[in-house]
Amino acid sequence: MTVTLEKVNVEAQAIEAKKAAKALLTLTTEEKNQALITLADTIEANFETILKANEADLQNGREKGFEDAFMDRLALTKERVFDFAKGLREVAELEDPTGHALSDWTLDNGLNVQKVTVPLGVIGMIYEARPNVTVDATGLALKSGNAIVLKGGSNAIHSNRAIVEVMHQGLEKTAIKKEAVQFIDSTDREATQQLFTMKEHVDVLIPRGGGKLIQAVVNNATVPVLETGVGNCHIYIDVDADVEKALNIMINAKTDRPAVCNAAETLIVHEAWLNENKDALIAALNENGITVHGDDTVVEMIPGSVPAGEADWKNEYLSLDIAIKTVSDVQGAVDHIEEYGTKHSEAIVTENDAIATTFLNLVDAAAIYHNASTRFTDGGALGFGAEIGISTQKLHARGPMGLPALTTVKYLMRGTGQIR
Incomplete structure (x- = not known):
């Protein structure tokens, strides 16, 4: 049965989270690490419970005819659940981001000043059909x-409920109060709206999902937002690109996992490179079952491609579709990305270091690659452990957000009676 919560209950959960956040400040790094390890053990021990709940969400998805990309994000397997646990253990091994003195100086009057990292406090996490976020974010x-208030999408309600119940069981055995992890067990959008305005209880909101969700949070929240972004990612194949390298990178970025935000959605290719290597490109596209949406040049040169409209250059397909744009130089690629990119992840493939440097310097994105796949824009792949999202904004945090992104600073002053 789905429970719809009234505003007072959601607010009460946020208040409980705030109390728990204060208690977290008293814990040692070892106590926090041991809690994460206990959570990992508990999740592994209860994976069948989680998978049973997930099946209810998958059945609902099948009945509603959800797209394959959506179902892929929603689906859990034993391997994926154990990956949750592995991620928690990896986070436990990382350095504690709090309590670091970033700066330390003494004024002429003897007043000592320290700039120290501290938790944000209470994080409101609003996300869609990604049960892994429930564990990663926690x-x-x-x-x-930090304490956390979780508001997952209605299509993953059974999975998220089961995961949080299992984590609460684990937290009962640790120094962390289970109230530090709050789950809004409701499919009512009103519950999400309530989080938007709980500025006195929630310190930051992090939306993770599609563009509509993210913009709804950004445009309506009075709580500060750490904005994550959709991924209309581009691969630019320059005239001086190695053929094998270019095709391997493009295929990996498009097909390794098409439904994720760091998958490539547009291929920008230099006209001269395409003229010389079109047969190899066509073979790679056909071999991997990729549907091409191309400009006039591409439609003429690549059999089976369909004309690309304005929507194709903006589209995050999340499928085995790709838009292909031809350009005459690197500036053309930069201009196209500037107009249609989402400032997530962009890549250039070239053996010309000068051209690569131009691309790296001019493109405005959180992650930019030279001769590598965009699929590395991921907290785990970059050694952060789990990630809470990928920020495409410029304030506070940018790119994959791991532990440091969930801290802020405060200044500690120690004196001997100084007055001004």
Whole structure:
């Protein structure tokens, strides 16, 4: 049965989270690490319970005819659940991001000043059909000393409920109060709206999902937002690109996992490179079952491609579709990305270091690659452990957000009676 919560209950949960966040400040790094390990053990021990709940969500998805990309994000397997646990253990091994003195100086009057990292406090996490976020976000929040209020999408309600119940069982055995992890067990959008305005209880909101969800939070919240972004990612194949390298990178970025935000959605290719290597490109596209939406040049040169409209250049397909744009130089690629990119992840493939440097300097994105796949824009792949999202904004945090992104600073002054 789905429970719809009234505003007072959601607010009460946020208040409980705030109390728990204060208690987290008293814990040692070892206590937090041990709690994460206990959570990992508990999740593994109860994986069948989680998978049973997930099947209810998958059945609902099948009945509603959800797209394959959506179902892939929603689906859990034993391997994926154990990956949750592995991620928690990896986070436990990372350095505690809190309590670091970033700066330390003494004024002429003898007043000592320290700039110290501290937790944000209470994180409101609003996300869609990604049950892994329930665990990843919780692990990162607790390790960095934050409480968390989780509001997952209605299509994953059974999975998320089961995961949180299992984590609460684990927390009962640790120094962390289970109230530090709050789950809004409701499919009512009003519950999400309530989080938007709980500025007195929630310190930051992090939306993770599609563009509509993210913009709804950004445009309506009075609580500060750490904005994550959709991924209309581009691969630019320059005239001086190695053929094998270019095709391997493009295929990996498009097909390794098409439904994720760091998958490539547009291929920008230099006209001269395409003229010389079109047969190899066509073979690679056909071999991997990729549907091409191309400009006039591409439609003429690549059999089976369909004309690309304005929507194709903006589209995050999340499928085995790709838009292909031809350009005459690197500036053309930069201009196209500037107009249609989402400032997530962009890549250039070239053996010309000068051209690569131009691309790296001019493109405005959180992650930019030279001769590598965009699929590395991921907290785990970059050694952060789990990630709470990928920020495409420029304030506070940018790119994959791991533990440091969940901290802020405060200044500690120690004196001997100084007055001004």
